Amino acid sequence: MEQELLDLLVEHFQDRIAGSVKSDKRVEIFTSTSAIEDVLMYAKNVLGYIHLVHFSCVDWIEENEFELMYAIFSPKSKITIMSKVRVDRENPVAPNIDYIWRHANTFEREIREMFGIEFTGLIAEKEMILEDWIEMPPMRRDFDTAEYAKKTFFDRPGREDAQDVRETIIKRTGEELPEFSKKYSR
């Protein structure tokens, strides 16, 4: 059933989409910013994928791209299609889809605020969750929250004799401390 759906989509959109069956009731498709509106419209109006379950963003900083993920669901077939779109990190612009699902507007506002992705023709207030924010969008991976907190808020010095739990564990077991956790060591 999942394979049939995928074949149908690939037959209709030819080389504009690629995809695979992830697991039971899960289909993953990759498409582009120019094709995503067509894919969602087709899935909603023709195939009956009438529910936008979730719409979120992933920061692929190593590949210099953002990935937008649209999860749509059909109550008839009970399949969730995960449609994924990559946008450039330097100039992140994606199509606005709030005329297909009205509630996508809220997701788009959040993604615009937290990742700085512009949606063409999105009409909404600039501020949603944050207030008076002047820094880079905070959910981007190159935004260092610890650094920002150190710079903005006041640190209370801890106890002199405080022990680092990780160091005790290393001494006891000889375990290696992972590279990313070293900056949190005392």
Place this chain on the structure above:
Amino acid sequence: MVNDKESRKIVDIIQDFARKSSLFVLAYGTGCGAIEIPPTMTSRYDAERFGIRGAATPRQADVLLITGYLATKSLKRVIRAYEQMQNPKYIIGFGSCTINGGMYWDSYNTINRLDMYMPVDVYINGCMPRPEAVIAGFAKLQKLIQAGKADGWERYQNNLEFYRKNQKKIIHNWVMPDYNW
């Protein structure tokens, strides 16, 4: 009775006794700690036997509880509420988030030290403090009030510049009134 500046008049002692016996707490919760207030107020721990009860508006309240993490966005509202309260007024910092940031110490939108922005009279440690700890904190505040040492509101008036400077450091769009006490 020695009548110098340090000693307290008998009327102060009577006033402070009355104040400590009826602490009206503003019904406002900032973080997850607000969930410990209903069990403190209801039948099992029954804080009203110590004279602690809720108040609906800032102008009726004596105590402002900062329950847990304080986002920079709600700091603005908390300052507004605190400045509307009548003197004498007291602040209780509740949970480890108000002391040093707690588990949100590296978050971009929660403050770390409450006492840099508002004058705190009593801190209650814990994540979360249980109702017993909350009541212990209130008992400590009552002791301080009786001894005439809960002077957070005086500190706020005297060091307003210091607090304003720290508040404006994170609230860029300052739309609140400036006071001249």
